[in-house]
Amino acid sequence: MKGNNVLIEGKNLTKVFGFGGNKTTAVDNVSFAFHEGEIISIVGESGSGKTTLAKLIMGLLKESAGTIEYMGKPRRLKRHSDRRKYWKHIQAIFQDPFSSFNQFYRVEKLLLDCIKLQGEKLTKEEQLRRMKEACSFVNLKYEELHNKYPFELSGGQMQRLMIARIFILHPKLLIADEPTSMVDACSRSTILDMLLKLREENNMTIIFITHDVGLAYYVSDTLYIMEQGKVVEKGPAEEVILNPKHPYTRQLISDVPKIHSEWDLA
């Protein structure tokens, strides 16, 4: 559950791509504070800047202006060793699980590499135990899959495998970019439930990036609504959905009529 400690804080972040007439301000003076164990959804239409903001948080893009503090200190990513240290704490899962795996490695090696990343010296038996435990957490059978390559798995199995890796790595911050877009409704709620369980067990902070305001309401403590690079509204999920202040938030909610009927929010 959401704690009081701020894990990561952004102040007046801006990211501009291109120059002159080709300039795009993808993220425009955005500030945020995400707490340990908090689930935040960043919601907005295509092109509103969600992925760019996620990449700034991950340190994959350099901000044009503004600062990020991680665990109360200015984040430094200049040196290779700084980046390695930071990335040990942060993991991401993407829309397309296919792109997340080295297709030439078998499932066994993909999981083993995560265990090795942790830097613990473990016996072969303990390594195997951890890999089996991670697979059973996501309802996959290690014995049936360990010899397969990612391209031999279904989309749903790949997505589960991504979560098995998160289970092993237990990062402090997980960024999930539309993680359920490739699966059916049933697998979708299973995947969300697994992520919520991981948060309970590890006190992980999760940032969901989504177009789907209904999904965001279902999983999040806090919503950030983005429009054209700006955060136009933020707050506790219930407050934002039940009492939206910004016209853009109202429009997003009215585009999803089921949000009122399914969760009986009227």
Ligand SMILES: Nc1ncnc2c1ncn2[C@@H]1O[C@H](COP(=O)(O)OP(=O)(O)OP(=O)(O)O)[C@@H](O)[C@H]1O
């Ligand atoms: N590398 C880049 N170079 C130039 N412009 C970019 C780059 N990456 C993103 N943009 C632009 O920045 C804006 C925000 O893009 P971004 O991908 O962050 O939006 P998004 O909300 O994640 O969209 P989607 O939901 O479609 O993934 C868009 O106008 C996009 O064209």
